[in-house]
Amino acid sequence: MAANALTPGIVAGRLTPEDYARNFSDLHPPLDAHEARVEADRCYFCHDAPCITACPTSIDIPLFIRQIATGTAQAAAETILTQNILGGMCARVCPTETLCEEACVREAAEGKPVRIGQLQRFATDTLMASGTHPFARAAPTGQRVAVVGAGPAGLACAHRLAMKGHEVVIFDARPKPGGLNEFGIAAYKTPDGFAQAEVAWLLEIGGITLRAGTALGGEMTLEALRAAYDAVFLGIGLGGVNAFGAPGDDKEGVEDATGFIAELRQAGDLGALPVGRDVVVIGGGMTAIDAAVQAKLLGALNVTLVYRRSRARMNASRFEQDLATSKGVRIITNASPVAVHGNGAVREIEIEYTDDDLRPTGERFRLAADQVLRAIGQTLVGADLPEREGGKIRVTGAGRTSLPRVWAGGDCATGGDDLTVTAVAEGRDAAEDIHATLMAEG
Amino acid sequence: MADLTTTFIGITSPNPFWLASAPPTDKEYNVRRAFEAGWGGVVWKTLGEDGPPIVNVNGPRYGAVWGADRRLLGMNNIELITDRPLAVNLEEITRVKRDWPDRALVVSLMVPMNEGAWKDILARVEDTGCDGVELNFGCPHGMSERGMGSAVGQVPDYVQQVTEWCKTHSDLPVIVKLTPNITDIRKPAQAARDGGADAVSLINTINSITAVDLDLFAPEPTIDGKGAHGGYCGPAVKPIALNMVAEIARTPSLAGLPISGIGGVTTWRDAAEFIALGAGNVQVCTAAMTYGFKVVHEMISGLSQYLDEKGLASVEALVGRAVPNLSDWQNLNLNYVTKARIDEASCIKCGRCFAACEDTSHQAIAMSPERVFSVKDEECVACNLCVNVCPVEGCITMVEMAPGSVDPRTGRGVKGQHADWTTHPNNPGTCAAE
Numbered sequence: 001m002a003a004n005a006l007t008p009g010i011v012a013g014r015l016t017p018e019d020y021a022r023n024f025s026d027l028h029p030p031l032d033a034h035e036a037r038v039e040a041d042r043c044y045f046c047h048d049a050p051c052i053t054a055c056p057t058s059i060d061i062p063l064f065i066r067q068i069a070t071g072t073a074q075a076a077a078e079t080i081l082t083q084n085i086l087g088g089m090c091a092r093v094c095p096t097e098t099l100c101e102e103a104c105v106r107e108a109a110e111g112k113p114v115r116i117g118q119l120q121r122f123a124t125d126t127l128m129a130s131g132t133h134p135f136a137r138a139a140p141t142g143q144r145v146a147v148v149g150a151g152p153a154g155l156a157c158a159h160r161l162a163m164k165g166h167e168v169v170i171f172d173a174r175p176k177p178g179g180l181n182e183f184g185i186a187a188y189k190t191p192d193g194f195a196q197a198e199v200a201w202l203l204e205i206g207g208i209t210l211r212a213g214t215a216l217g218g219e220m221t222l223e224a225l226r227a228a229y230d231a232v233f234l235g236i237g238l239g240g241v242n243a244f245g246a247p248g249d250d251k252e253g254v255e256d257a258t259g260f261i262a263e264l265r266q267a268g269d270l271g272a273l274p275v276g277r278d279v280v281v282i283g284g285g286m287t288a289i290d291a292a293v294q295a296k297l298l299g300a301l302n303v304t305l306v307y308r309r310s311r312a313r314m315n316a317s318r319f320e321q322d323l324a325t326s327k328g329v330r331i332i333t334n335a336s337p338v339a340v341h342g343n344g345a346v347r348e349i350e351i352e353y354t355d356d357d358l359r360p361t362g363e364r365f366r367l368a369a370d371q372v373l374r375a376i377g378q379t380l381v382g383a384d385l386p387e388r389e390g391g392k393i394r395v396t397g398a399g400r401t402s403l404p405r406v407w408a409g410g411d412c413a414t415g416g417d418d419l420t421v422t423a424v425a426e427g428r429d430a431a432e433d434i435h436a437t438l439m440a441e442g
Numbered sequence: 443m444a445d446l447t448t449t450f451i452g453i454t455s456p457n458p459f460w461l462a463s464a465p466p467t468d469k470e471y472n473v474r475r476a477f478e479a480g481w482g483g484v485v486w487k488t489l490g491e492d493g494p495p496i497v498n499v500n501g502p503r504y505g506a507v508w509g510a511d512r513r514l515l516g517m518n519n520i521e522l523i524t525d526r527p528l529a530v531n532l533e534e535i536t537r538v539k540r541d542w543p544d545r546a547l548v549v550s551l552m553v554p555m556n557e558g559a560w561k562d563i564l565a566r567v568e569d570t571g572c573d574g575v576e577l578n579f580g581c582p583h584g585m586s587e588r589g590m591g592s593a594v595g596q597v598p599d600y601v602q603q604v605t606e607w608c609k610t611h612s613d614l615p616v617i618v619k620l621t622p623n624i625t626d627i628r629k630p631a632q633a634a635r636d637g638g639a640d641a642v643s644l645i646n647t648i649n650s651i652t653a654v655d656l657d658l659f660a661p662e663p664t665i666d667g668k669g670a671h672g673g674y675c676g677p678a679v680k681p682i683a684l685n686m687v688a689e690i691a692r693t694p695s696l697a698g699l700p701i702s703g704i705g706g707v708t709t710w711r712d713a714a715e716f717i718a719l720g721a722g723n724v725q726v727c728t729a730a731m732t733y734g735f736k737v738v739h740e741m742i743s744g745l746s747q748y749l750d751e752k753g754l755a756s757v758e759a760l761v762g763r764a765v766p767n768l769s770d771w772q773n774l775n776l777n778y779v780t781k782a783r784i785d786e787a788s789c790i791k792c793g794r795c796f797a798a799c800e801d802t803s804h805q806a807i808a809m810s811p812e813r814v815f816s817v818k819d820e821e822c823v824a825c826n827l828c829v830n831v832c833p834v835e836g837c838i839t840m841v842e843m844a845p846g847s848v849d850p851r852t853g854r855g856v857k858g859q860h861a862d863w864t865t866h867p868n869n870p871g872t873c874a875a876e
């Protein structure tokens with residue numbers, strides 16, 4: 001008999017194929033040409049626009065919107081991509097409600113900002129659909145740069161370096177490029193293989209060799225890379241996951257949310273992907289929300305997100321929180337797991353309420369749980385790395401590390417929020433600094 | 443609630459909103475529906491002389507200019523006068539007027555420049571029972587190439603001549619519709635009055651090309667790769683029309699000449715503005731063509747509310763109230779000093795005022811790092827550009843400086859008494875008292 005929402009345990013096929021298709025389709029369907037023109041007309045073309053300031057990659061948003069409004073979406077895309085080569089992905093995954101759209105003056109005026117993210121997607125989709133790549137390489141410099149990590153930071157760095165005429169080799173531990181774009185973001189934000197399509201499009205510039213399945217720390221050491229290349233950029237992300245350290249957290253059914261999401265992203269058939277009946281997600285960031293929402297969309301009966309601090313302190317934006325509750329996720333705040341119960345496999349999780357200073361209150365309760373997903377932060381893994389600070393590679397300026405000729409950016413490096421768009425900005429800026437350094441040395 | 447009943451050159455209608463001679467008034471079906479919707483009157487689309495019907499192009503007739511959100515701001519057309527047989531139009535006019543005796547029904551006419559042609563058609567039109575005729579001396583395209591329409595309206599002698607023929611051969615009230623495609627609107631208006639016209643109506647459409655097809659390299663609307671200038675209308679032409687209406691209203695030799703105001707009337711407010719500048723009623727076309735006949739409901743309720751708020755008992759009481767305040771530049775008070783004021787509470791911090799002033803005006807707006815915008819009184823010449831570009835109505839206002847205060851820009855005290863160019867020392871034409 002086929003499984004359904006009530007079937008106990010971690011099982012596959014709780015829903016019909018139609019349910020899976022509907023649940024994991026585009027969260028925000030793209031604007032059509034008419035919708036884009038109507039929306040673009042709302043932009044006031046502000047002076048020194050607040051939305052530009054709010055964008056970590058400083059895209060000239062009023063300009064690209066005006067270019068859409070005047071029927072030149074490809075020019076709009078060039079404006080975007082010049083600043084942010086992953087503008088297509090950022091249009092889909094950026095928390096615009098806390099960045100450009102929060103700063104939009106129409107948010108102040110009417111509570112309805114211009115839908116900048118959607119317009120950015122319209123422009124970049126239009127350009128990518130045209131089959132063109134608007135950037136060309138400069139004359140070869142003869143310099144070679146190793147980029148470790150094919151995530152947003154590494155890809156942005158590699159593209160900018162290739163454009164400057166350098167030869168770039170990107171190494172990535174995973175079998176596919178894209179980093180969190182491919183493995184770490186909710187499927188409904190970037191459906192239809194967009195992450196891979198974007199990487200393929202980005203590589204069209206030429207001069208970039210991709211070596212997937214090659215991890216730093218195995219046969220390939222940072223020392224060897226430094227010897228073989230003129231410069232090295234580390235965009236290796238955060239490969240480890242924090243444990244919550246409660247008794248029983250090694251029981252069967254307790255998993256990392258990142259692994260759950262990665263498996264979901266790579267699944268060929270969502271109907272074959274098992275999910276618990278009673279799922280508890282521990283954490284309050286974007287990963288926690290992505291895991292909780294997707295568990296619900298896979299057909300879990302009850303999904304509860306447990307976060308140790310208040311709603312206001314959650315790293316996930318209000319929009320993301322509301323998305324989760326709208327899908328039926330229950331959010332419990334000021335609560336921490338204290339024990340995982342079960343005979344081999346998890347059956348229940350015991351939670352204790354905490355006050356605002358994270359002190360236990362003594363008030364405890366249990367939630368039925370056959371699957372527990374940990375999303376309480378990721379950690380940098382790897383020996384042989386440049387000096388660290390607060391668990392990350394310490395960088396100064398445009399990603400300079402403690403080692404000569406080694407730069408770092410993205411989640412693995414200090415500074416900035418752990419956002420795709422921030423990683424792109426850091427990779428881009430590091431590339432400019434690498435270029436300046438290499439050319440100054442002649 | 444104010445009574446909107448209007449009597450214009452002896453023609454009474456329940457409100458001052460008439461549909462102008464144009465496609466909406468080309469046939470019985472439309473006009474009946476317009477009256478059912480509440481329009482006070484119509485000017486039936488222009489009739490030509492009996493004979494083979496007029497032909498129109500079979501490609502697009504209209505071009506357009508759009509604002510944000512594709513709002514239609516201006517439109518032009520290359521349609522000619524009615525292309526339906528004269529007898530059919532006359533039968534329909536007769537039936538409609540019989541069924542709608544309380545509404546104004548004026549018939550627009552355009553026939554060649556000879557007395558017999560005008561005499562013949564006037565006789566047939568009188569038999570319909572219509573309330574008056576309007577002489578189409580305005581259409582700037584097509585018919586003008588055949589010596590009619592604006593080809594007549596551009597020559598005051600012709601205007602007077604035809605008006606005289608019409609007054610000679612008919613007892614119907616005669617409205618002369620003027621073309622704006624001239625240098626001085628007062629000349630044809632004077633000619634109409636001298637010819638005995640009961641009223642003038644204006645403006646007809648303006649010579650225009652709305653756009654160029656950049657693939658075909660041809661003006662729009664494009665007919666098989668070619669274009670011709672058309673007549674421009676809609677909200678975009680209102681300022682031109684208001685000025686021409688006002689020029690007639692304030693000219694002493696034209697005093698008392700009734701005016702039917704036309705040109706971009708889209709809301710009750712537009713209508714009130716035309717009336718305040720001297721129009722006895724208004725004619726509407728583009729607004730109806732854009733939104734349908736129902737727009738007249740808003741015009742009726744809006745004008746009625748406005749008259750009530752102003753304590754005006756009738757439309758007549760509003761006619762011409764702004765005319766005394768239309769003057770020449772040389773008479774404007776140079777001692778009237780204002781400064782822009784930005785209301786920080788309603789400011790949404792878009793910075794458009796700053797960009798406009800800094801880049802194109804007088805560098806009179808300061809911008810703080812927190813995006814607080816303030817006016818530098820020592821630089822502000824009160825040009826009003828910031829007010830015009832601000833997206834929030836009322837956020838920036840021009841505030842008058844009190845007499846006795848010192849204008850920080852000039853360092854001079856603000857004087858209470860009027861002083862203008864006619865007495866200004868820099869004016870070489872000023873005659874010093876000797």
